Amino acid sequence: MWNSPELFRKLIWGVMFAGFFIYSFQCCFRSFSTYVSRPTSTKYNMYFEPSKLIRFPSITICNMNPHNSTYLDLAEQRPMKAYLYETLKTPWSDDIPRPAIQKLQNFNVKNYYRNSGQRIEQFIEDVTFLEDPLEISDAFKEQFTTHGLCWTFNADGNRRVNRTGMDFGLSFGLNIDQDQYPDFVTTAGVKIMFHNYYEPALIDEYGMALSPGTENFISLSYERIKNLKAPYGNCSSEPPPLYQNYSVSGCERQCFTEIMVQECGCRSYYLRGNQYDECTLYKESECVEAVIKRYHQGEFSGLASCTCQDPCISELYKATLSTAEYPAKNYGEAFRSG
Helix, strand or coil: CCCCHHHHHHHHHHHHHHHHHHHHHHHHHHHHHHHHHCCCCCCCCCCCCCCCCEECCEEEEEECCCCCHHHHCCHHHHHHHHHHHHHHCCCCHHHCCCCCHHHHHCCEHHHHHHHHCCCHHHHEEEEEECCEECCHHHHEEEEEECCEEEEEECCCCCCEECCCCHHHCEEEEECCCHHHCCCCCCCCCEEEEEECCCCCCCHHHHCEEECCCEEEEEEEEEEEEECCCCCCCCEECCCCCCCCCCCHHHHHHHHHHHHHHHHHCCECCCCCCCCCCECEHHHHHHHHHHHHHHHHCCCCCCCHHHCCCEECEEEEEEEEEEEEECCCHHHHHHHHHC
């Protein structure tokens, strides 16, 4: 029977048919499974639009010294001075007496930083934007961060540009006034951050340091990323209650604010939320510092309000810094002699 040519051919065709049928079924099953899973792919386009107006970033600038030494030596500022020396654990901390608890409870931290921080007219000078001079008080707005009193350019996000180059950006000079640095401030200079107007200025995390005695040139690149919503992706465009647009940093700051209010009954001076009381210096010392440490250790990461998705639309400003010595030797000598 096995020697029959007819049967052998049937067997070969039967095996081939079964194999092709199984292969076709697997292909159909894989295609159907892929379709049901709704896979996503990233499409990246780069194009040049010379005539399009692009929103200029908000620029937050902070002096690395938020404490005016003359103001800090005033009698009514002794609670803050004692708190700073004790917190920093400097070798001369024992020379500063611990203030009474009652004084700490009544001490307003934001008012201290507002009065101790460097005035805008003393800090920033010779401001030009798109080659046009600007009034400093109109161009920069007050901003409180973990560095105390800072100043933000284009805080409302209304300024736009459509050309590149040093002549079509922002230019200004800074005077950090090192004579007013207390003896516990170890670093001189400023920190600067580029961000969207609706994002908090996380100057500690993303700020760039600029040194005194230098001229700095910073070039920016702008990226706009659009993510897809479910079922193709997992993004959010719903702004947190304290912010007008959604961003990961705003969501995280919202989470941090809610945790602090829940744990301490108040918010720190640099956080948004006028519906919450500001923490006094006593609360900062006895509660806020511990909550910040626990937050950074990830103790609250499991909370639903702390689960922050990627934004559906994000705008990024990436900075590249180059530095030169200022002033040049002969220019400096001519300036001092003239």
